[in-house]
Amino acid sequence: MTKLLLSLHVLASILAVGPITVAASMFPRYAKPPAPGSEGPHDHDTRTAAFLHKICRVYAVVGIAVPVLGLATGAQMGVLGDAWLLASIVLTAIAAALLMAMVLPGQRELLMDAPVAEQRSAAARLAMTTGIFNLLWATVVVLMIVRPGSTTGA
Numbered sequence: 001m002t003k004l005l006l007s008l009h010v011l012a013s014i015l016a017v018g019p020i021t022v023a024a025s026m027f028p029r030y031a032k033p034p035a036p037g038s039e040g041p042h043d044h045d046t047r048t049a050a051f052l053h054k055i056c057r058v059y060a061v062v063g064i065a066v067p068v069l070g071l072a073t074g075a076q077m078g079v080l081g082d083a084w085l086l087a088s089i090v091l092t093a094i095a096a097a098l099l100m101a102m103v104l105p106g107q108r109e110l111l112m113d114a115p116v117a118e119q120r121s122a123a124a125r126l127a128m129t130t131g132i133f134n135l136l137w138a139t140v141v142v143l144m145i146v147r148p149g150s151t152t153g154a
Helices: 001-030 046-062 064-076 085-109 117-147
Strands: none
Touching: 001 046, 001 064, 001 117, 046 085, 046 117, 064 085, 085 117
């Protein structure tokens, strides 16, 4: 049962969190208006930005399976009290809160009409926030693999 739960947890992580990290990282580029006075093709593409936002929203709901399966796996393995897992749980909660409170609302805000200067500034903030979100997930992945203090860790 442990192998099945762990396999489902890893698959859910790849299939749910992966698309969010990629789509959220790409979003500011397509939502940011072109620089004043620039000519030629622009990266400003609201349809693409709206599609990337939809990917983030949908996969955020699907992503709920990741911590649920992770907790079930940790309980099955008897490691729920281990420091590496507790740190991962805290970082996952922070990443989820960041996604729900800052990334998704920031994307929604950029899809609305606003003055260009405000949009450029909001896109820069969103890019930074998304980077922090992605860094949190990368840290969780490392903790899941290395498992500091574990007798089975690397």
